[in-house]
Amino acid sequence: MEKNWAGNVIYRATAFHYPRSLAELRHMTAKAGRARALGTRHAFNELADTGGELVCLARMPRLVEVDSEARQVKVGGGMRYAEFTEDLDAKGFALPNLASLPHISVAGATATATHGSGSGNGSLSTSVAGLEIVTADGDVVALRRGDEDFDGAVVNLGVLGIVSSLTLDLVPAFEVSQSVHEGLPLDSDILAVLDGAYSVSLFTDWSGDTINQVWVKHRTGDLEFVPDGTTRADGPRHPVPGMATRNCTRQLGVPGRSADRLPHFRPEFTPSAGDELQTEFMVARDDAVAALRAVDEIRERVHPVLQISEIRAVAADRLWLSPYYERDTVCIHFTWIADAAAVMPVVDLVGERLAQFSARPHWAKVFTTTPEVLRSRYTRLQDFADLASRLDPAGKFTNELTQRLLSPT
Numbered sequence: 001m002e003k004n005w006a007g008n009v010i011y012r013a014t015a016f017h018y019p020r021s022l023a024e025l026r027h028m029t030a031k032a033g034r035a036r037a038l039g040t041r042h043a044f045n046e047l048a049d050t051g052g053e054l055v056c057l058a059r060m061p062r063l064v065e066v067d068s069e070a071r072q073v074k075v076g077g078g079m080r081y082a083e084f085t086e087d088l089d090a091k092g093f094a095l096p097n098l099a100s101l102p103h104i105s106v107a108g109a110t111a112t113a114t115h116g117s118g119s120g121n122g123s124l125s126t127s128v129a130g131l132e133i134v135t136a137d138g139d140v141v142a143l144r145r146g147d148e149d150f151d152g153a154v155v156n157l158g159v160l161g162i163v164s165s166l167t168l169d170l171v172p173a174f175e176v177s178q179s180v181h182e183g184l185p186l187d188s189d190i191l192a193v194l195d196g197a198y199s200v201s202l203f204t205d206w207s208g209d210t211i212n213q214v215w216v217k218h219r220t221g222d223l224e225f226v227p228d229g230t231t232r233a234d235g236p237r238h239p240v241p242g243m244a245t246r247n248c249t250r251q252l253g254v255p256g257r258s259a260d261r262l263p264h265f266r267p268e269f270t271p272s273a274g275d276e277l278q279t280e281f282m283v284a285r286d287d288a289v290a291a292l293r294a295v296d297e298i299r300e301r302v303h304p305v306l307q308i309s310e311i312r313a314v315a316a317d318r319l320w321l322s323p324y325y326e327r328d329t330v331c332i333h334f335t336w337i338a339d340a341a342a343v344m345p346v347v348d349l350v351g352e353r354l355a356q357f358s359a360r361p362h363w364a365k366v367f368t369t370t371p372e373v374l375r376s377r378y379t380r381l382q383d384f385a386d387l388a389s390r391l392d393p394a395g396k397f398t399n400e401l402t403q404r405l406l407s408p409t
């Protein structure tokens with residue numbers, strides 16, 4: 001049985017294809033009846049699944065082409081971030097930001113608007129400057145930033161076809177140092193803390209009057225930020241109490257290349273045993289304090305089924321299906337225990353409490369928000385549905401989840 005990373009989704013696909021060339025990928029895609037792309041399987045819901053055939057790019061030839069003049073890199077869609085950050089470093093470049101783990105594929109991460117943290121940083125999808133998509137009949141459609149369909153095509157939930165390559169914007173290589181501070185009073189100015197450094201993550205289990213940990217990631221040379229009322233951790237920390245810290249990237253203020261500090265987890269280790277479910281809701285920055293209070297009010301329900309919550313900031317963008325579409329955002333994330341029966345009623349409750357803030361759920365995590373409500377919060381969903389039916393009129397790349405989302409009310 002083929003499963004996702006967390007083991008909570010058993011793929012129903014009738015076949016798994018691992019093309020080894022673009023020609024093979026195009027041929028397999030054209031031949032398949034229903035098909036979907038499978039990345040590194042980190043989504044926690046049925047988003048990547050299909051009753052048809054799954055196409056995974058993990059065995060495609062390695063593609064990493066740095067264009068120093070344009071400050072861009074073209075990478076294969078199936079490549080994991082950890083597989084090319086050293087190539088960038090060697091040329092004096094870096095990606096502006098990374099997610100908590102570098103194990104995920106570029107096409108899979110950007111298809112779901114995966115994000116890191118930093119009030120001034122967009123999601124990983126905002127680094128995409130171009131993409132090539134193998135469409136239903138095996139043709140390759142290339143889109144670049146500025147093209148009419150581009151803003152609709154980047155966060156695509158795998159619905160437009162198989163993304164075979166992406167061009168990503170780069171910045172000059174930079175170093176980051178990371179330190180962990182403990183015991184942030186819950187009534188602190190949370191937005192000021194999130195704004196305090198290049199990337200800041202708050203971790204809490206909602207059990208007391210403090211946020212357990214604040215992970216502060218500075219660009220070296222930036223003024224050091226120490227959140228008021230906290231104590232500097234005296235050794236390495238894992239966000240989840242009791243978990244091995246060797247999985248985590250270097251802390252204690254030791255500078256290193258950005259790709260070794262911006263993710264929380266090191267590529268050579270699996271971040272955890274996979275015994276978890278995840279949910280994340282995105283609210284407008286201006287609503288963040290009230291939204292956090294609303295979660296705190298139900299802490300007796302949240303805490304018993306929770307491993308840890310993470311709070312991060314992401315800058316607004318113009319990508320149609322992005323949870324950060326036209327709003328500076330604070331993301332409230334929950335790593336739950338791996339017990340769906342106990343967790344799902346709480347996911348429902350959190351969703352209910354955050355409804356007043358028009359919270360947008362993370363596409364690749366567990367949520368119970370109905371398609372009707374999603375359409376009211378993702379205001380460009382109909383435009384995306386129109387784009388999907390132009391590029392894939394027969395709906396080859398849809399599945400039950402995306403069909404429910406994309407069909408008109």
Ligand SMILES: Cc1cc2nc3c(=O)[nH]c(=O)nc-3n(C[C@H](O)[C@H](O)[C@H](O)COP(=O)(O)OP(=O)(O)OC[C@H]3O[C@@H](n4cnc5c(N)ncnc54)[C@H](O)[C@@H]3O)c2cc1C
Nearest residue numbers: 037039040041042043100105107108114115157158163364
């Ligand atoms: C431990 C853990 C930590 C995480 N941390 C973060 C985090 O810090 N921030 C965050 O935002 N999210 C996070 N996530 C969620 C994760 O980033 C998303 O699930 C992401 O989509 C995973 O990418 P993947 O390659 O595993 O995609 P998959 O799970 O394989 O697929 C996800 C979607 O992408 C599509 N897709 C994959 N490849 C292609 C392709 N070549 N062409 C077209 N579509 C494609 C699939 O069809 C599917 O719709 C985390 C998940 C885990 C398990």
